[in-house]
Amino acid sequence: xxxxxxxxxxxxxxxxxxxxxxxxxxxxxxxxxxxxxxxxxxxxxxxxxxxxxxxxxxxxxxxxxxxxxxxxxxxxxxxxxxxxxxxxxxxxxxxxxxxxxxxxxxxxxxxxxxxxxxxxxxxxxxxxxxxxxxxxxxxxxxxxxxxxxxxxxxxxxxxxxxxxxxxxxxxxxxxxxxxxxxxxxxxxxxxxxxxxxxxxxxxxxxxxxxxxxxxxxxxxxxxxxxxxxxxxxxxxxxxxxxxxxxxxxxxxxxxxxxxxxxxxxxxxxxxxxxxxxxxxxxxxxxxxxxxxxxxxxxxxxxxxxxxxxxxxxxxxxxxxxxxxxxxxxxxxxxxxxxxxxxxxxxxxxxxxxxxxxxxxxxxxxxxxxxxxxxxxxxxxxxxxxxxxxxxxxxxxxxxxxxxxxxxxxxxxxxxxxxxxxxxxxxxxxxxxxxxxxxxxxxxxxxxxxxxxxxxxxxxxxxxxxxxxxxxx
Amino acid sequence: xxxxxxxxxxxxxxxxxxxxxxxxxxxxxxxxxxxxxxxxxxxxxxxxxxxxxxxxxxxxxxxxxxxxxxxxxxxxxxxxxxxxxxxxxxxxxxxxxxxxxxxxxxxxxxxxxxxxxxxxxxxxxxxxxxxxxxxxxxxxxxxxxxxxxxxxxxxxxxxxxxxxxxxxxxxxxxxxxxxxxxxxxxxxxxxxxxxxxxxxxxxxxxxxxxxxxxxxxxxxxxxxxxxxxxxxxxxxxxxxxxxxxxxxxxxxxxxxxxxxxxxxxxxxxxxxxxxxxxxxxxxxxxxxxxxxxxxxxxxxxxxxxxxxxxxxxxxxxxxxxxxxxxxxxxxxxxxxxxxxxxxxxxxxxxxxxxxxxxxxxxxxxxxxxxxxxxxxxxxxxxxxxxxxxxxxxxxxxxxxxxxxxxxxxxxxxxxxxxxxxxxxxxxxxxxxxxxxxxxxxxxxxxxxxxxxxxxxxxxxxxxxxxxxxxxx
Numbered sequence: 016x017x018x019x020x021x022x023x024x025x026x027x028x029x030x031x032x033x034x035x036x037x038x039x040x041x042x043x044x045x046x047x048x049x050x051x052x053x054x055x056x057x058x059x060x061x062x063x064x065x066x067x068x069x070x071x072x073x074x075x076x077x078x079x080x081x082x083x084x085x086x087x088x089x090x091x092x093x094x095x096x097x098x099x100x101x102x103x104x105x106x107x108x109x110x111x112x113x114x115x116x117x118x119x120x121x122x123x124x125x126x127x128x129x130x131x132x133x134x135x136x137x138x139x140x141x142x143x144x145x146x147x148x149x150x151x152x153x154x155x156x157x158x159x160x161x162x163x164x165x166x167x168x169x170x171x172x173x174x175x176x177x178x179x180x181x182x183x184x185x186x187x188x189x190x191x192x193x194x195x196x197x198x199x200x201x202x203x204x205x206x207x208x209x210x211x212x213x214x215x216x217x218x219x220x221x222x223x224x225x226x227x228x229x230x231x232x233x234x235x236x237x238x239x240x241x242x243x244x245x246x247x248x249x250x251x252x253x254x255x256x257x258x259x260x261x262x263x264x265x266x267x268x269x270x271x272x273x274x275x276x277x278x279x280x281x282x283x284x285x286x287x288x289x290x291x292x293x294x295x296x297x298x299x300x301x302x303x304x305x306x307x308x309x310x311x312x313x314x315x316x317x318x319x320x321x322x323x324x325x326x327x328x329x330x331x332x333x334x335x336x337x338x339x340x341x342x343x344x345x346x347x348x349x350x351x352x353x354x355x356x357x358x359x360x361x362x363x364x365x366x367x368x369x370x371x372x373x374x375x376x377x378x379x380x381x382x383x384x385x386x387x388x389x390x391x392x393x394x395x396x397x398x399x400x401x402x403x404x405x406x407x408x409x410x411x412x413x414x415x416x417x418x419x420x421x422x423x424x425x426x427x428x429x430x431x432x433x434x435x436x437x438x439x440x441x442x443x444x445x446x447x448x449x450x451x452x453x454x455x456x457x458x459x460x461x462x463x464x465x466x467x468x469x470x471x472x473x474x475x476x477x478x479x480x481x482x483x484x485x486x487x
Numbered sequence: 488x489x490x491x492x493x494x495x496x497x498x499x500x501x502x503x504x505x506x507x508x509x510x511x512x513x514x515x516x517x518x519x520x521x522x523x524x525x526x527x528x529x530x531x532x533x534x535x536x537x538x539x540x541x542x543x544x545x546x547x548x549x550x551x552x553x554x555x556x557x558x559x560x561x562x563x564x565x566x567x568x569x570x571x572x573x574x575x576x577x578x579x580x581x582x583x584x585x586x587x588x589x590x591x592x593x594x595x596x597x598x599x600x601x602x603x604x605x606x607x608x609x610x611x612x613x614x615x616x617x618x619x620x621x622x623x624x625x626x627x628x629x630x631x632x633x634x635x636x637x638x639x640x641x642x643x644x645x646x647x648x649x650x651x652x653x654x655x656x657x658x659x660x661x662x663x664x665x666x667x668x669x670x671x672x673x674x675x676x677x678x679x680x681x682x683x684x685x686x687x688x689x690x691x692x693x694x695x696x697x698x699x700x701x702x703x704x705x706x707x708x709x710x711x712x713x714x715x716x717x718x719x720x721x722x723x724x725x726x727x728x729x730x731x732x733x734x735x736x737x738x739x740x741x742x743x744x745x746x747x748x749x750x751x752x753x754x755x756x757x758x759x760x761x762x763x764x765x766x767x768x769x770x771x772x773x774x775x776x777x778x779x780x781x782x783x784x785x786x787x788x789x790x791x792x793x794x795x796x797x798x799x800x801x802x803x804x805x806x807x808x809x810x811x812x813x814x815x816x817x818x819x820x821x822x823x824x825x826x827x828x829x830x831x832x833x834x835x836x837x838x839x840x841x842x843x844x845x846x847x848x849x850x851x852x853x854x855x856x857x858x859x860x861x862x863x864x865x866x867x868x869x870x871x872x873x874x875x876x877x878x879x880x881x882x883x884x885x886x887x888x889x890x891x892x893x894x895x896x897x898x899x900x901x902x903x904x905x906x907x908x909x910x911x912x913x914x915x916x917x918x919x920x921x922x923x924x925x926x927x928x929x930x931x932x933x934x935x936x937x938x939x940x941x942x943x944x945x946x947x948x949x950x951x952x953x954x955x956x957x958x959x
């Protein structure tokens with residue numbers, strides 16, 4: 016027998032406790048009402064479509080992994096966030112991101128994969144963070160990665176801003192900016208100053224620039240803990256302060272060329288990324304070189320990305336990632352460099368909803384047509400529903416014994432764009448009365464004309480993006 | 488900051504253990520290679536589309552629930568299958584089906600939902616069963632349910648075979664049969680014989696008919712444990728043996744009318760279900776009334792469904808469900824009757840693959856076109872990729888420094904239907920050379936003609952169903 020029986024009954028015992036259990040959903044777990052869920056689905060559909068256009072293949076990996084595999088890299092304090100438990104003899108953990116499972120997947124299936132290996136994955140991940148508003152313990156990540164075998168061409172790094180741009184545009188976002196930097200430029204620059212050992216500390220300090228301002232950063236940099244000289248601190252702040260158009264920033268960086276080979280390599284890469292933006296279809300205003308971006312992690316070795324909503328900088332980056340040299344070093348000796356980005360989809364959706372960004376003109380109804388049969392014999396109404404479905408129109412039959420007013424109230428509440436009535440007259444003439452719920456107009460049409468009319472209308476609403484930015 | 492950083496780094500501590508951890512995936516957890524995964528995605532896409540055409544709205548509920556909520560009904564022996572653990576002070580469990588979370592959802596959000604409430608959900612569920620070939624501990628279920636508030640019209644039960652028929656047909660299956668029975672007919676019949684108290688035992692025994700044959704069933708029925716008289720056992724076997732076309736079975740059942748009101752009600756319902764099949768687009772040969780189907784569980788109260796693959800009866804039912812009277816009785820006093828079905832998707836996919844049912848003509852490549860730039864300046868190749876993507880064609884740039892032969896080997900391995908070359912000549916003429924990888928033909932075309940050519944070809948392969956039954 017397949018695992019397909021409905022209901023919990025196979026798992027039920029004899030002890031039916033008929034005292035009611037108060038239903039609840041755990042805090043930190045998003046559970047949407049139907050119309051919101053429809054918008055969320057529209058977003059994931061658009062992400063899948065957008066990622067697919069770039070030749071990324073969908074992957075799905077287990078949510079549960081052996082703890083020793085999943086936590087090969089993790090350790091210490093932060094392991095507390097992990098949902099870890101035993102089942103029988105097995106020490107199991109829920110995945111906390113999609114990158115570690117990707118590393119495992121690529122290391123495990125290496126002989127059967129073709130490189131460059133381009134995959135996307137949209138899936139739930141788990142982190143037992145302290146519960147607070149807008150923080151989720153179960154949330155979707157939507158990741159893409161390109162993995163090379165030994166090497167990976169820089170063009171892949173130039174392509175990523177295009178994926179971000181087209182994906183966000185497809186969702187309906189307009190006022191966003193993709194910010195790019197290159198870790199080699201930062202590492203090379205710190206090497207020029209003889210501060211290679213301190214570069215981690217410096218980057219973490221510089222990261223606070225937006226919050227605490229340059230004076231405070233200079234103070235922290237010259238503190239004992241970091242230990243940079245006042246002159247060096249000034250050079251750092253001056254460097255970080257380079258601003259302007261892409262070509263202005265690149266020109267300013269050219270002044271440093273020739274002093275450190277890592278810096279020069281990073282500058283070449285950044286120049287290539289910027290050079291091909293236009294061909295990749297990214298308009299200049301959607302993109303900026305931003306030397307303050309470091310992404311904190313040692314993991315990244317080249318280009319790094321952040322994406323901010325221009326009207327909501329306080330949210331931070333909504334799509335980030337970068338180039339790394341060793342995806343799966345904990346599992347294999349093979350060198351697997353890659354570049355990837357991730358969208359924290361659940362949190363993004365939450366923020367967009369909070370900010371009023373969900374498009375009220377998006378069709379969130381579960382059906383395009385609600386059919387209200389008006390006769391005892393339901394066969395004509397059913398046949399019409401069958402015709403609509405064959406034409407790709409979402410049709411729901413409403414056959415409950417209710418007053419007409421209640422039926423129309425139901426149609427209103429589910430937000431269905433059309434209702435269709437089949438009474439004696441319509442059936443006798445092989446017609447159907449179709450009501451446009453938005454403008455209240457009603458027409459009696461042949462089934463074919465009704466289908467054409469409805470198809471034309473839903474073709475328009477189907478192109479409505481799930482997100483609409485409020486007018487400023 | 489959003490939960491969107493790539494990599495496990497934020498969870499990593501200082502103790503990087505560079506001894507390699509052998510990568511593995513837990514047994515009982517399906518993890519597919521890219522081309523198989525593509526077929527699996529195609530299946531879930533088709534399910535979503537098919538369910539949507541009937542006005543079912545997508546839902547997504549957490550995988551983790553509070554144990555006291557999830558296990559309100561379950562208990563005893565079978566609770567052992569549940570993945571249950573504590574995190575902090577919380578007693579948590581992973582969902583083991585999609586019906587209990589639906590019951591919780593409907594009870595919890597009752598005031599905000601509109602009834603009938605039609606939802607579909609495709610999601611992973613967890614059962615810690617003994618590991619064995621073809622048994623999964625993490626698997627997808629694909630469910631639909633229609634929930635009424637107090638009442639639910641019988642037409643919903645008549646519509647379900649149509650959903651099954653159209654969904655399976657969309658997947659590419661042809662030789663399957665939807666088998667239907669009504670629990671009221673069975674309960675009414677046992678009441679006629681004065682065997683109401685024993686009906687559960689009898690149904691469980693009769694369920695073994697296929698496996699052990701009628702003599703052995705008669706023996707078990709008259710055993711002490713069940714305690715039916717030999718005459719009653721004969722009547723039961725005679726009843727269960729009713730076979731034939733839909734009208735023949737219904738006629739035979741009419742002979743029993745008038746002896747028990749529950750039986751009569753069940754017969755009326757079954758007659759209605761059968762009556763509307765044609766209008767719902769279900770051909771007679773895809774459907775059978777089968778009095779041996781009981782679905783075992785007390786949960787079901789009316790129509791019950793099973794679906795079998797005619798060439799693989801040994802697999803059992805691949806899509807089952809039925810009518811129930813009380814979805815959420817453990818959470819609420821509200822009476823919420825419903826009807827639903829479930830497909831055990833992971834197991835179905837496994838079986839179809841084993842049986843050679845996956846369609847080799849389905850395009851499982853991650854891209855429709857692989858672009859091979861032949862010049863130093865990549866801008867023309869990138870611009871062409873951008874044009875293709877804008878036209879909805881999945882395009883991948885291949886820019887790794889490899890020999891031509893290796894590039895073509897990559898194209899072959901990923902199974903891409905077209906490659907496109909841009910050399911000096913093509914660029915000078917604003918053309919592109921397109922190679923059809925299936926027949927080896929190559930043409931030099933304008934970008935617009937190339938796009939039209941590729942679009943026409945992929946429109947054909949996009950309609951290829953993921954499943955193809957082997958010729959008999």
